[in-house]
Amino acid sequence: MSTTTETKTSIKGGEFLIRETDANDVFIPEEWSEEQKMIAQTCKDFIEQEIHPRLDEIDSMKNPELMPSLLDKAGELGLLGTSVPEAYDGFGMNFNTSMLVAEVFGAAHSFAVAISAHTGIGTLPILYYGNEEQKKKYLPKLATGEWKAAYCLTEPDSGSDANSGKTKAVLTDDGKHYVINGQKMWITNGGFADVYIVFAKIDDDKNLSAFIVEKEFGGITMNEEEKKMGIKGSSTRQIFFNDCKVPAENLLSERENGFKIAVNILNIGRIKLGVAAVGGSKAIISAAVNYSNERKQFGTSISNFGAIKHKIARMATMVYASESAHYRAGQNIDDAYDSLIAGGMAEAEAKLKSVEEFAIECAILKVHGSEVLDYCADEGVQIYGGMGFSAEGPMDRSYRDARINRIFEGTNEINRMLCIDMLMKRAMKGTLDLMSPAMAVQKELMSIPDFGASDDDALFAKEKKALVNLKKAGLMVAGAAVQKFMQKLGEEQEVLMNMADMLIEGYVAESCLLRVEKLVGQKGEEAMAPQIDMMRVYLHEAIEKAASAGREAINSFATGDEQRMMLMGLKRFTKVEPMNLKDARRRIADYVIAKNEYPF
Numbered sequence: 001m002s003t004t005t006e007t008k009t010s011i012k013g014g015e016f017l018i019r020e021t022d023a024n025d026v027f028i029p030e031e032w033s034e035e036q037k038m039i040a041q042t043c044k045d046f047i048e049q050e051i052h053p054r055l056d057e058i059d060s061m062k063n064p065e066l067m068p069s070l071l072d073k074a075g076e077l078g079l080l081g082t083s084v085p086e087a088y089d090g091f092g093m094n095f096n097t098s099m100l101v102a103e104v105f106g107a108a109h110s111f112a113v114a115i116s117a118h119t120g121i122g123t124l125p126i127l128y129y130g131n132e133e134q135k136k137k138y139l140p141k142l143a144t145g146e147w148k149a150a151y152c153l154t155e156p157d158s159g160s161d162a163n164s165g166k167t168k169a170v171l172t173d174d175g176k177h178y179v180i181n182g183q184k185m186w187i188t189n190g191g192f193a194d195v196y197i198v199f200a201k202i203d204d205d206k207n208l209s210a211f212i213v214e215k216e217f218g219g220i221t222m223n224e225e226e227k228k229m230g231i232k233g234s235s236t237r238q239i240f241f242n243d244c245k246v247p248a249e250n251l252l253s254e255r256e257n258g259f260k261i262a263v264n265i266l267n268i269g270r271i272k273l274g275v276a277a278v279g280g281s282k283a284i285i286s287a288a289v290n291y292s293n294e295r296k297q298f299g300t301s302i303s304n305f306g307a308i309k310h311k312i313a314r315m316a317t318m319v320y321a322s323e324s325a326h327y328r329a330g331q332n333i334d335d336a337y338d339s340l341i342a343g344g345m346a347e348a349e350a351k352l353k354s355v356e357e358f359a360i361e362c363a364i365l366k367v368h369g370s371e372v373l374d375y376c377a378d379e380g381v382q383i384y385g386g387m388g389f390s391a392e393g394p395m396d397r398s399y400r401d402a403r404i405n406r407i408f409e410g411t412n413e414i415n416r417m418l419c420i421d422m423l424m425k426r427a428m429k430g431t432l433d434l435m436s437p438a439m440a441v442q443k444e445l446m447s448i449p450d451f452g453a454s455d456d457d458a459l460f461a462k463e464k465k466a467l468v469n470l471k472k473a474g475l476m477v478a479g480a481a482v483q484k485f486m487q488k489l490g491e492e493q494e495v496l497m498n499m500a501d502m503l504i505e506g507y508v509a510e511s512c513l514l515r516v517e518k519l520v521g522q523k524g525e526e527a528m529a530p531q532i533d534m535m536r537v538y539l540h541e542a543i544e545k546a547a548s549a550g551r552e553a554i555n556s557f558a559t560g561d562e563q564r565m566m567l568m569g570l571k572r573f574t575k576v577e578p579m580n581l582k583d584a585r586r587r588i589a590d591y592v593i594a595k596n597e598y599p600f
Helices: 002-009 034-060 068-078 096-106 110-122 124-128 132-144 257-293 307-343 345-359 359-383 395-406 411-430 435-445 461-489 493-523 526-557 560-573 581-595
Strands: 149-152 166-169 178-186 194-204 211-215 220-222 237-246
Touching: 034 068, 034 096, 034 110, 068 132, 096 110, 096 257, 096 307, 110 124, 110 149, 110 178, 110 194, 110 257, 124 211, 124 257, 124 345, 132 178, 166 411, 178 194, 178 211, 178 345, 194 237, 194 257, 194 581, 211 257, 211 461, 257 307, 257 345, 257 359, 257 395, 257 581, 307 345, 307 359, 307 493, 307 526, 307 581, 345 359, 359 395, 359 411, 359 493, 359 526, 411 461, 435 461, 435 560, 461 493, 461 526, 461 560, 493 526, 526 560, 526 581
Parallel strands: 149 194, 166 194
Antiparallel strands: 166 178, 178 237, 194 211, 220 237
16 A cells, blocks of 8 residues: 555656656546545535526625525535534545535536635635634634635736735734735625635735735725626625724734745635536536437437537547546645655645645646636537527526636636746756656657557557657657747747647646546446547547647747758657547447436
8 A cells, every 4th residue: 555655646746748657546536435426416416406596596696695695505514614624613625525526516607606715715825824823713614604705816907917916014013903905806705705815015025915804804895796797696896905904913824925825825726726617517518418419400309410419529528538637636636745744744734735746737727627618618509509699598607607717716828838837947946857858859859760569559559659759749849949948938928838738738638548548447448438439539639739739839939950850750749540530529429418418
């Protein structure tokens, strides 16, 4: 057992790019325990009984007490305290279990946003950074829902550039209070929160500090609810702090540690947003498949048409791959936490460090999950046809609600650039050896290709070889870009986003392959035929996307012989054995259509 733990915990964040992973070392959703399945079912039952029948009422915002009352009911079931330790009246679940809860609630529209903000960015800063007195005072009330939480970071002139916020905090002469003045906007749960995590700069500090602010402290006013494209039932307010007196002991963590708190909490928010998007995508697929089976045109169900099957298969394939990647990363975080605890680190610090280690994966998955949801929502509308465009059908709400996820928790553009920036910084610090593999790829470009196929009869050998080459393509482009731009690479945002797309597709495709390989090892190839089809289809699509991104990057900075050599290398590294994608997608679609829901 100890050997297995050592193997699992030895992986570093971002290291997937330069290291092969054994399928037995990844967690797959098929391995949920009975207890975890029961928790997920409790969440599903809550959504079916309390949320779905009231979606129109929630979105109307006519009853300001409705959303808080729904959070109260979730609190009674323990669903607000999944990440809070038992010592503070929570359930103390591991990270992957809290991910599962987030996934299920991803189908709850505006309520998903409210519960995510409360349990995530509203509660976790106190859990991870609060002192013992702060934890004892606030966590039990947040875990049970007696108090609701919000997170006040964004300002009119500071969004992605969060540390440029102008909200100020000044210590009173007697040293007993901080007086906060400033404005915050887009504050989820702002209208009914009892506790705010507020970020402000003390005096003329360079970096933000964080404060736990109770509404009862006074000096807090707010605008009317924002009118939004989607998630209309989520309370979103501008909040003004006018000489708000906060006890000095409510400073969260150390002075000027606020920006670090914001960044680390957002890492958690990103991966949980991504997995919630997976949950929302599954609900859309189930609804769209059900409709396609019922809707008849030309004397037959539209689910019998090839064009509809193509859509259903692509939706299911993308969701399956994204889900595989999310829970792989979630287990990596849990394993890292266990290792840090075994090494003697304090619980809160270990939780922070374990997520921070996989911040690259968190950024990758926020992007992938949110874009998969957008794709599914768009195709869901298309499958419903005219009813998809009608406010009477379910796709109207799904389409509008999905759009915010590419903006929440850092825009997808910011997250694309972040994952490359973090990867490069780790390489510069020596925590990730990207240089040696990148140089090996450069050397390979000058050599004669290896046409050997001695192990191609092994299970998924061709797919694994294609993945190894896909990673080489990413290393080749990244290495050349670094050499070309050096310290100015950060200014080449288009190239960074090309590089990120190659990184994202490599990680997700590998995660999908590892999941299917593990399943086949457990249940055999015949039983996993649809999953094998999805893995192969996704791999082909991932390689196509990576090849396109790679070409765009190379053509933007290379010329002459260098350009020709790199393009030849890219073609070589993104070569994949042809397969009949149409027939594979039809088999996937037929399986999903027969089940009349997302069945995996």
